[in-house]
Amino acid sequence: MQLKQVIIIHKARNRDSEVWAEKCARQLEQLHCRVLVGPSGPKDNPYPVFLASITQPIDLAIVLGGDGTALAAARHLAAEGIPILAVNVGGTLGFLTEPFEAFQDTEQVWERLMGDRYAVQTRMMLQANILEGSRTHPEIVSDSVLCLNEICIKPASIDRMPTTVIEMEVDGEVVDQYHGDGLIVATPTGSTCYNASANGPIIHPGMEAIAVTPICPLSLSSRPIILPPGSVVHAWPLGDYELNTKLWTDGVIGTQIWPGQRAEVQMAQCHAKFIILREKHSFYQTLREKLQWAGTRVPHSNNHHATSKNISN
Structure with missing residues (x-):
């Protein structure tokens, strides 16, 4: 370099x-x-x-x-x-x-x-736009925003804690209507952040996939789903008369979603490139250290694996 x-x-x-x-x-x-x-x-x-x-x-x-x-x-x-x-x-x-x-x-x-x-680790990113108009001839009405962790569609209000109903479409087919606190569309990198807090799946960052996770849904049948990286997700609020729904990117407010508009989320064409200096870089070690995964709370020796002592302690 x-x-x-x-x-x-x-x-x-x-x-x-x-x-x-x-x-x-x-x-x-x-x-x-x-x-x-x-x-x-x-x-x-x-x-x-x-x-x-x-x-x-x-x-x-x-x-x-x-x-x-x-x-x-x-x-x-x-x-x-x-x-x-x-x-x-x-x-x-x-x-x-x-x-x-x-x-x-x-x-x-x-x-x-x-x-x-040194090593270089590439990480998948997502791109989001706000669209309006017909399904056959949509018009992009916002700047494109990128995220490394997640795109989140949820309401925000200074007066109360609002819920929302969000309809989601994947590749032109309606999947579900989520009634709750919002919807997370996450990358594998972001799967260990807000997505994990919402009980979404943890995905290895070496993969390319899209995780969609409802936030506190008012239905036990509303479950997270993992999509192929080429999928295109459309989501829009239903009955948002107070105009609270916003699109957030990596926890930073991106833009307002107005009536008649919808968010389009898909894999970005670019990837983030991170320099790795550590000689031993392990995603599982990161999970153990950062999420404090310790396995059993009762120490138990394992003579078959040299690292078991480090994990149990």
Whole structure:
């Protein structure tokens, strides 16, 4: 990998993340690399300025923060094909990030990157649009939004906790009407986030699939469903007289869904590219550590597997 132009994004209003961003910038500039540094958060979005000001391709995005910071980077950079080195600096869970211990020797990290001694993990993303008009001649009335975790269609109101009725169609066929708190359309990456909290299936991130999970449905027969990656999902609210229904992308509000409009969700043409520094990277280890899967609560030895002691403890 060449390091001629790098962007460094740190978690907004987090001192540790900002300090490490400044340190990385100084070291990369000594390697004759052009560096752009900026904060990312609910009220800070450096990506439009970064992408508009570049005069040559961005070789790497270093993202210092937690999962939310990494999600924002993926939404803005995946379409540009920019690889992301996300590191847990000031984050909480760190599902999508490299552990800080693998990054703290930054000078060695730059050597590894320039020597191509790293792995790249690609992750499927979803794209959503708002449509209106007839089924045969629909019109796109919104900007396309990307997500790495999930597209969520649910109402939001400051006065009460509203429920909704959402009708879903897959590849032109109506599947169900969900009466409840909303609907989640998730990627395999997002299957361990909001989707898992709503009792949806956990999907290995190496797969390409779409999980559709109703949120607190008022029917025990309403169940999550896994769709092929080429499926196109349409969903729209029924009887939303108070105009509460909104489309959310990775937990960030995307756009309002007005009467007569419907959301279209499908696999995006781009993938997020994450740099992996760890020599041993295991999805199952991540589940054990981040979700605190411990197996039986009564310690039991297993002489057939060398890792059993680590799992049971």
